[in-house]
Amino acid sequence: MAARGPGRVSVLLPTYNERDNLPLVVWLLARTLTDSGIDFEIIIIDDGSPDGTQEVAQQLEKIYGSDKIVIILFLFPSGTAYIHGMKYATGDFIVIMDADLSHHVRLPFTYCGYTLPQFTFQKQKEGNFDIVSGTRYKGNGGVYGWDLKRKLISRGANFLTQVLLRPGASDLTGSFRLYRKEVLQKLMEKCVSKGYVFQMEMIVRARQLGFTIGEVPISFVDRVYGESKLGGNEIVSFLKGLLTLFATT
Amino acid sequence: SAPLAGLPLSVSPFPLSPQAAMTKLAQWLCGLALLGSAWAALALAPPGLQPPAPLRQALLPLPVYLLVAFGCYSLATVGYRLATFNDCEEAAAELQEHIRAARADLRRRGLRL
Numbered sequence: 001m002a003a004r005g006p007g008r009v010s011v012l013l014p015t016y017n018e019r020d021n022l023p024l025v026v027w028l029l030a031r032t033l034t035d036s037g038i039d040f041e042i043i044i045i046d047d048g049s050p051d052g053t054q055e056v057a058q059q060l061e062k063i064y065g066s067d068k069i070v071i072i073l074f075l076f077p078s079g080t081a082y083i084h085g086m087k088y089a090t091g092d093f094i095v096i097m098d099a100d101l102s103h104h105v106r107l108p109f110t111y112c113g114y115t116l117p118q119f120t121f122q123k124q125k126e127g128n129f130d131i132v133s134g135t136r137y138k139g140n141g142g143v144y145g146w147d148l149k150r151k152l153i154s155r156g157a158n159f160l161t162q163v164l165l166r167p168g169a170s171d172l173t174g175s176f177r178l179y180r181k182e183v184l185q186k187l188m189e190k191c192v193s194k195g196y197v198f199q200m201e202m203i204v205r206a207r208q209l210g211f212t213i214g215e216v217p218i219s220f221v222d223r224v225y226g227e228s229k230l231g232g233n234e235i236v237s238f239l240k241g242l243l244t245l246f247a248t249t
Numbered sequence: 250s251a252p253l254a255g256l257p258l259s260v261s262p263f264p265l266s267p268q269a270a271m272t273k274l275a276q277w278l279c280g281l282a283l284l285g286s287a288w289a290a291l292a293l294a295p296p297g298l299q300p301p302a303p304l305r306q307a308l309l310p311l312p313v314y315l316l317v318a319f320g321c322y323s324l325a326t327v328g329y330r331l332a333t334f335n336d337c338e339e340a341a342a343e344l345q346e347h348i349r350a351a352r353a354d355l356r357r358r359g360l361r362l
Contacts, residue, residue: 023351023352023362024347024352027351027354027355028347028351031351056360056362059359059360060360062359063355063358063359063360136335137330137334141335142334142335142336142337142340143334143335143337144336144337144338144340144341145341146334148331151331151334152327152331154334155330155334156327159323159326159330163323164273165273219335219339219340219341220337221337221340221341221344245273246272246273247272247273247274249272249273
């Protein structure tokens, strides 16, 4: 068992049919974390992908070493993949890269800029934060490939969220966060919502519990142009989730 | 590209303060009840207890004014934020570059798709 340096980061990546994207995500993470001198491991939690994702994951394990790549097969409702993956995490910090915690990592994944993990970690050290959250709405954070309608809905929804929940974070549905491991465990116990509302609930509860939250700007790049999940259904379920949080937190 | 300063939030020294124990809905209802009853007491008072006429004239439509003012504030804020929503051209280009580099590097290191 290799020595675990302090401040080791565990990145949780639930996957389903990500044969093409997984190597890219792993390469990007590995390169930037190595360059920043951050000790890390990437935990791939696969939901039984039929497309060969696991073979690719195994090849990556050979390339990067089993110290750095951990592969878990998890054939349960993917909402619990993170909880399961966390059990295997040996790091002091956990990185989660997906806004919708009931989905696997997929493109568009939050490409947060090559050096994001470094800055996220820096931020964490600077302020000794319990959570560092990526925000698309502040600093030089932003999006790419979004049309006006999508931006409007995003800003409108966020405004509503700020008014109703006063969460103390500018972006509750962005998709890159760093947590202290104990903090994440505590929050996962306390939070009951499903999907991306869970992610929102985590920030609200974190504030209530007195955890410190820092923010770094992120760039959300849609690789699949035109892919928009903002249909009427999405909006309705977002509103339902928001109102539920309003009434229960 | 350099990061920009994030916005650290300080720890609340009293995590179990009354604010934390009440849900947001409860806070709103409390607040509205307080303001509402104050307004009702002053604006809808029986003739004997009414405040002076000018004050009453200002008070009666106040809730509507506030609602409209909030509506305008909301529109202005969302509009401003929409207009200043960054487009990350550089990040997108950077991503394409990194994807190329990643494919080449991984191929070299033995990844077979």
